[in-house]
Amino acid sequence: SEQDRPxxxxxxxxxxxxxSQPQQWNTWRSYAGNVDSSQYSSxxxxxxxxxxxxxxAWTFQMGETTGKSGPIxxxxxxxxxxxxxxAALDAATxxxxxxxxxxxxEGLRGLAYWESxxxxxxxxxxxxxxxxxxxxADTGEVIxxxxxxxxxxxxxxxxxxxxxxxxxxxxxPGRVFKNLIILGSSVGDLRYGAAPGDIRAFDVRSGTLxxxxxxxxxxxxxxxxxxxxxxxxxxxxxxxxxxxxxDEPRGIVYIPT
Numbered sequence: 001s002e003q004d005r006p007x008x009x010x011x012x013x014x015x016x017x018x019x020s021q022p023q024q025w026n027t028w029r030s031y032a033g034n035v036d037s038s039q040y041s042s043x044x045x046x047x048x049x050x051x052x053x054x055x056x057a058w059t060f061q062m063g064e065t066t067g068k069s070g071p072i073x074x075x076x077x078x079x080x081x082x083x084x085x086x087a088a089l090d091a092a093t094x095x096x097x098x099x100x101x102x103x104x105x106e107g108l109r110g111l112a113y114w115e116s117x118x119x120x121x122x123x124x125x126x127x128x129x130x131x132x133x134x135x136x137a138d139t140g141e142v143i144x145x146x147x148x149x150x151x152x153x154x155x156x157x158x159x160x161x162x163x164x165x166x167x168x169x170x171x172x173p174g175r176v177f178k179n180l181i182i183l184g185s186s187v188g189d190l191r192y193g194a195a196p197g198d199i200r201a202f203d204v205r206s207g208t209l210x211x212x213x214x215x216x217x218x219x220x221x222x223x224x225x226x227x228x229x230x231x232x233x234x235x236x237x238x239x240x241x242x243x244x245x246x247d248e249p250r251g252i253v254y255i256p257t
Contacts, residue, residue, distance in 0.1 A: 028073045031110035031173045037245040058094030060087075068171070070110045074137070079124060081108050086124065088140065100140035105129050109243075110173045112181055113137065114204045123204060125181050127170045130154050132183065132202065147207030154185060157209060158195055165195040165236070175244045175253065179204050182253055184240030194236025199255055215239065215257050 025034060025042040033039045046054070063083035071080035078091040085101040105128050112125040115137075122137035123146075132154055134146040142150035154168045166188030174183035180201040187195040199213040215238040216231060217224040227235070238257050245254045 028071075029113055030072060030176070031070055031112070032243055035175050035177065035246040035248060037243050057092075060089060060094045060096070068107055068109045072111055072113055074113055074115075074122075077137075079111055079113070079137070081111065081126075086111065086126065086135065086140065088137070098140040100135055100142075103128060103133070103135065105169065105171065107171050108173075109171050112173045112176050114176045114179075114181070121205070125174060125176070125204065127154070127173075127183075130167065130169055132170075132174070132181075132207075134204070134207070145206070146204075147202075152202060152207050154183075155195070157200075157212070158198055159233075160195065164193055166191050166193045168195045170241070172241060172243050175246050176204065177201075177246050177248070177251070177253065180210055182244060182246070184242070184244060184255065184257075186241040187236055187239045189237035189239060195239075196232065196236055197239025197257060199240060199253075213255075215255075 025038065025040050028041065033041060060082070062080070069081040071078050073091050076091050077097065078089045080087055080089070081104045083099070083101075085099055085103045087099045088097040089095065090097060104126065108126065113123070114125065115122045123134050123143060124137050125132065125134050127133070130153060132147070132152040133150055134143045135141060135150070136143055144150050154170070155165060158165070158168070168185050168187055170183055170185045172184065174181040181204050182199065182201045184199055185195070185197060187197055189197075197215040199215065201210040202208065203210050214221060214232065216227065216235055218232050240255045240257050242256050246252070247254070
C-alpha cells in the first residue's frame with residue numbers, strides 16, 4: 001500500500017514529473033526495442049507462417065566491430081555502430097546516408113536517440129571510452145553545445161580524483177526519458193581503485209548533470225547505516241553496467257546493480 005512505501009527516493013526514482021506518452025511497441029527506437037527493455041515488437045507482417053519465405057533485401061558491411069551492438073530504427077533510418085564509427089542507413093535499401101568515424105568504443109552495445117517535440121533537433125547519444133557524446137542524427141556531426149565541445153567526461157563529478165579510478169565507462173546505451181539521458185557505468189569493479197556506481201541523469205541538450213543517485217549511500221541517505229562508516233569515500237562498484245528499464249507512464253527507472 002502507499003503508506004507502506006519508504007519515503008526515500010531509493011524505492012521509486014522519478015526522472016521527471018511531467019506527463020508521459022503512452023507506451024508503444026510498433027517501433028524499434030531504443031536498444032532492446034524500447035526504453036522498457038521489452039525486446040518485443042507488436043508488428044505482425046512477418047510471422048510464423050511466412051518467415052521461411054524471407055529473402056535478403058540488402059546487406060551492409062559492418063567491419064570488425066563486435067557482435068554486441070544492436071541497431072535502432074527511427075522513421076525510415078537505421079542507426080548502428082560499424083567500422084569503428086556510427087552509420088545512418090536507409091532502412092529500406094541499406095544505402096548509407098552518412099558515416100561518423102572514430103565515434104565508438106569496441107564492444108559498445110548500441111545508441112540512444114532523442115528528438116525535440118518539433119523534430120528540429122534530433123540527437124544520437126552514446127559513449128566512447130570514458131566520454132558521453134552527442135551527434136546530430138541528420139548529419140552525424142558532433143553537437144558542440146553538448147557538454148564540453150560535444151563530450152562529457154564520466155569520471156568527473158564522482159567525488160574522487162579522476163586519476164585514482166581505474167575506469168568509468170558505459171558499453172550499454174543510456175535510457176532517454178523526456179529531456180534526460182540516464183546512465184549507469186562500468187567501473188572496473190574487480191580491481192582496487194574502482195569508481196562508485198553512481199547513476200546519473202544528464203540534460204540531453206546541454207549535457208548538464210540533472211540528478212545523481214548514489215548506489216553507495218552518502219551520510220543521511222537511505223541505507224547509509226548498512227555500509228561501513230564513510231564507505232562512500234573509498235568503496236567502488238555497486239554499479240549498473242547492464243541495461244536500465246524505464247516505466248514511462250509512471251516515470252520510474254529500474255536499475256540492476
